[in-house]
Amino acid sequence: MRTILFLRHAQAVLPDSSGKDFDRRLNAAGETDAENQAKRLINAGILPDFILCSPAARTRQTADIFKTALANAHPAHPVTLQEAPSLYRANAAGYIQEIRSQIPDASRCALIVGHNPSIEDCALLFARSSHQFEQRIGYGFPTAGLAEIKTQADFSAFSPENAQLTALYLPHED
Known part of the structure; x- marks a missing residue:
């Protein structure tokens, strides 16, 4: 069984007229x-071994926080962090394509850190x-919200036909 975690970046500063969204x-x-x-x-025993993130500052910073927390809690658990520039603007199909092409099949648990509305x-x-998941997601997917997807397939064959949402971890919910 393989796990994909779709994580929307955590809350960022508001854009100002002088700065770039990126x-x-x-x-x-x-x-x-x-x-x-x-x-x-x-604490739930979910330990990504591969993190794929957009190179935008807020996604990279979110990914770094996760990687650091994993390293501190499990120093012997190796975690690879890789940027995928297309995740900054990609739609859901683009995210799935990045998973298929970038995540090694040897990985067991991959964390994708990206943006809405794609996440x-x-x-x-x-x-x-x-309906339970659709309703919860329908209220909006919050910053730092995380969706857990399980599949028996290799990451190179990952698709909605062979994988299923199994849990949502939304901030400020137990």
């Missing part, structure tokens, strides 16, 4: 949410008409 960093609440979500995964759209693709 360069927005996490605010203090976003840093805290990312740290709490990383601890939540670790929300990916979660909905794998909900498989689960």
Whole structure:
């Protein structure tokens, strides 16, 4: 069994007229949410060995928080972090293509750190008409929200036909 985790970046500073969206960093609440979500995964025994993220500042910072938390909690557990520039603007189909082409089949658990609406759209693709998940996602996919997808397939063959949403980890929910 393989696991894909779709994580929307944590809360970032608001854009201002002088800055670029790409360069927005996490605010203090976003840093805290990312740290709490990383601890939540670790406490649940979910340990990504591969992190694929958009190179935008807020996604990279979120990914770094997760990688650091994993390294601190499980120093012997290797984690590869790789940027995928296309994730900054890709739709859900683009995210799936990046998973197929970038994540090694030897990986068991991969964390994808990206942006909305693509992360929300990916979660909905794998909900498989689960009204419980669709309803929760339908209220909006929050920053630092995480969707857990399980599959028996290799990552190179990952698709909505062979994988299913199994859990949502939304910040500020137990």
